[in-house]
Amino acid sequence: MAEFNPWKKEQFDTDVLDDRLCHLILWNDDVNTFDWVIESLIEICAHTPEQAEQCALLIHYQGKYAVKKGDFDTLRPMCEAMIDRGINSTIDN
Structure with missing residues (x-):
């Protein structure tokens, strides 16, 4: 098993990329059906x-x-496309 080295460039690049990841959040409502969301x-x-x-x-x-x-x-x-379909969506990090 490889030993962890915090100064190794590959590890640093991976950590930086992980910090930039965001999440597409869909919100529940009383309008859209399960079939439409699926x-x-x-x-x-x-x-x-x-x-x-x-x-x-x-x-x-x-x-x-x-x-x-x-x-x-x-x-x-993706978020804009969901909103265009009437599905409440946001992007969060």
Whole structure:
């Protein structure tokens, strides 16, 4: 097993990239159906049907859920597409 070296450049680069990751958050509402949210997660976020269904349930019971992780520039069009479909979405880091 490799020994951890905090001064090693590869480790530093990985740590910096992790700090830039954001989350696409979907919020529960009383308007959108499970089917619509699931379909949107599959089409916009490239979720499998199983992932999308699990996310929809978590959104429903928890009030919100981080459905996707990535950099802001990747998540922004996904967030906008969800909003265009009437699904409350935000990006958080």
